[in-house]
Amino acid sequence: MGIRTGAQYIKGLKSRQPEIWLQGRRVTNVCEEAIFRQPILEIAKLYDMQHDEEYQEQITHICEETGERVNNAFLVVKTPADLQARRALYEAYARATFGLMGRTPDFLNVVLTSLYHNASFLEKYNPQWAENARNYYKHVRDNDLFLTHAIINPQNDRSKSSHEQQDMYTHLGAVRETEEGLIVRGAKMLATLAPITDEVIIYSFPGFKPGDERYALAFALPIDTPGLRIICREPMQDGTRSVYDHPLASRFEEMDAVLVFDDVLVPWDRLFLYNNVEAANGLYPQTGIGQQPAHQTGVRGLLKLQFATEVTMRLADSIGVDVFLNVQNDLGELAQSLESIRALLKVAEQEYDILPSGELMPGYVPLETIRGLLPKVYPRAIEVMQIIGAGGLLMSPTDSDMEHPDLAADMQKYYAGREGISGTERVRLFKLAWDLCGEAFGQRLLQYERYYTGDPLRKRAIFYNNFKRVHACSLVDEALSVYQAKAETGSETISQ
Numbered sequence: 001m002g003i004r005t006g007a008q009y010i011k012g013l014k015s016r017q018p019e020i021w022l023q024g025r026r027v028t029n030v031c032e033e034a035i036f037r038q039p040i041l042e043i044a045k046l047y048d049m050q051h052d053e054e055y056q057e058q059i060t061h062i063c064e065e066t067g068e069r070v071n072n073a074f075l076v077v078k079t080p081a082d083l084q085a086r087r088a089l090y091e092a093y094a095r096a097t098f099g100l101m102g103r104t105p106d107f108l109n110v111v112l113t114s115l116y117h118n119a120s121f122l123e124k125y126n127p128q129w130a131e132n133a134r135n136y137y138k139h140v141r142d143n144d145l146f147l148t149h150a151i152i153n154p155q156n157d158r159s160k161s162s163h164e165q166q167d168m169y170t171h172l173g174a175v176r177e178t179e180e181g182l183i184v185r186g187a188k189m190l191a192t193l194a195p196i197t198d199e200v201i202i203y204s205f206p207g208f209k210p211g212d213e214r215y216a217l218a219f220a221l222p223i224d225t226p227g228l229r230i231i232c233r234e235p236m237q238d239g240t241r242s243v244y245d246h247p248l249a250s251r252f253e254e255m256d257a258v259l260v261f262d263d264v265l266v267p268w269d270r271l272f273l274y275n276n277v278e279a280a281n282g283l284y285p286q287t288g289i290g291q292q293p294a295h296q297t298g299v300r301g302l303l304k305l306q307f308a309t310e311v312t313m314r315l316a317d318s319i320g321v322d323v324f325l326n327v328q329n330d331l332g333e334l335a336q337s338l339e340s341i342r343a344l345l346k347v348a349e350q351e352y353d354i355l356p357s358g359e360l361m362p363g364y365v366p367l368e369t370i371r372g373l374l375p376k377v378y379p380r381a382i383e384v385m386q387i388i389g390a391g392g393l394l395m396s397p398t399d400s401d402m403e404h405p406d407l408a409a410d411m412q413k414y415y416a417g418r419e420g421i422s423g424t425e426r427v428r429l430f431k432l433a434w435d436l437c438g439e440a441f442g443q444r445l446l447q448y449e450r451y452y453t454g455d456p457l458r459k460r461a462i463f464y465n466n467f468k469r470v471h472a473c474s475l476v477d478e479a480l481s482v483y484q485a486k487a488e489t490g491s492e493t494i495s496q
């Protein structure tokens with residue numbers, strides 16, 4: 001089939017009935033549910049972009065194997081040009097969503113492409129797992145599917161490993177083998193957009209200990225697999241708020257969910273890893289499924305930071321406060337953070353590695369640096385927005401107030417900004433800002449940037465340990481060489 005349209009994506013959603021729970025009730029038609037309607041349309045737009053003349057050449061390519069047009073997320077990157085083709089896709093999707101939707105289809109499809117290309121890692125443990133991963137990639141590519149993923153265990157007792165939790169099946173684990181496949185039970189979090197996806201892929205970060213064998217799992221299933229329960233978090237908005245009052249929150253809400261597997265059958269051909277702690281610990285660091293998508297998240301994060309920075313700049317200008325030194329200082333800080341991320345992305349794209357498999361891997365150090373910086377600079381951008389917007393963020397009237405004939409004059413007089421900024425213009429700008437920095441929607445976006453790629457604290461520690469391994473500290477050696485010189489010459493002075 002190759003690239004789908006938005007209508008085909010929606011038709012796919014309508015054809016299934018996954019077990020979705022929302023606010024204590026079972027959702028029977030996800031497409032008719034107010035909270036999901038707009039996000040579904042936003043994802044559908046991304047699918048339609050694949051057929052749009054303006055984007056098609058940039059974000060899709062002809063698959064060598066099938067001759068069909070497929071999304072660039074399925075391109076195995078072997079040259080810098082391939083990497084740019086991937087970047088064009090990430091950028092197009094991030095621009096279309098202002099970087100606010102983190103789990104657009106390109107994210108997990110890149111994960112899968114990387115797993116496909118590095119399936120030899122699985123081969124050494126079980127050739128069938130490698131074969132399954134390769135076939136699954138082709139299935140997703142050729143049907144242009146949209147995946148969610150859940151890689152974290154529920155937050156019960158983090159001081160204990162999976163097999164030490166009170167209940168053996170709190171964390172998702174294997175129960176028994178059958179002729180058809182493996183029965184799994186337990187929960188995983190936190191599957192963003194799960195209710196409006198086609199399939200789910202399960203894998204884990206490293207950290208398995210001996211005794212955790214039953215939890216060492218990787219597999220993929222259709223989202224409507226019997227026994228798979230999707231429990232949504234409380235919505236940040238009810239899906240009926242006006243686009244005028246909430247220009248972002250009304251459109252880009254990404255639902256998050258806990259996935260409960262109630263004795264779910266994983267067919268043997270959908271299993272990528274099982275009962276092997278060593279393989280489960282190696283999967284993430286050794287198959288590129290962490291590093292390749294870091295390019296996607298870097299591009300998306302850059303766009304989101306750019307958006308937050310631009311909103312703050314316009315906010316400051318609209319009320320004439322950007323003439324003050326303190327405000328310029330804060331805005332300058334945001335601009336410098338933005339430019340640092342942009343520069344790091346360029347370095348990542350230029351300082352790539354070519355792996356023995358032929359895969360081009362964008363630079364680890366700059367990508368991981370972005371991953372370390374974004375959880376700091378994005379929350380800071382939101383803080384600066386709150387500080388500069390100040391009380392004005394809390395005085396925005398509603399659409400109905402703006403439209404009411406009795407209030408129209410007040411709206412244009414008291415809500416206007418500096419000279420040249422009308423009441424309408426200022427109110428719209430402040431509404432945009434409030435969605436980002438005040439609404440529950442904006443707080444989730446902030447939490448997302450802190451945690452979407454795992455715990456930044458532990459990630460930075462891993463980064464440091466890797467950095468230490470390859471970084472020789474040669475300048476220190478050079479500085480200390482004076483002592484060697486002194487020992488050899490017996491003199492305090494260093495000869496020229």
Ligand SMILES: Cc1cc2nc3c(=O)[nH]c(=O)nc-3n(C[C@H](O)[C@H](O)[C@H](O)COP(=O)(O)OP(=O)(O)OC[C@H]3O[C@@H](n4cnc5c(N)ncnc54)[C@H](O)[C@@H]3O)c2cc1C
Binds near residue numbers: 149190191192448452
């Ligand atoms: C909005 C949002 C969307 C997300 N979407 C997805 C998704 O689509 N798919 C997915 O799989 N995941 C998703 N995640 C989950 C994300 O991967 C996790 O939030 C992240 O890995 C951190 O894990 P945790 O939330 O369980 O925090 P925890 O690991 O429980 O950490 C809680 C706190 O304890 C500290 N801590 C815990 N353990 C240790 C330790 N061993 N050593 C030192 N400190 C420790 C941490 O530093 C942190 O401060 C999402 C998260 C958010 C916030």
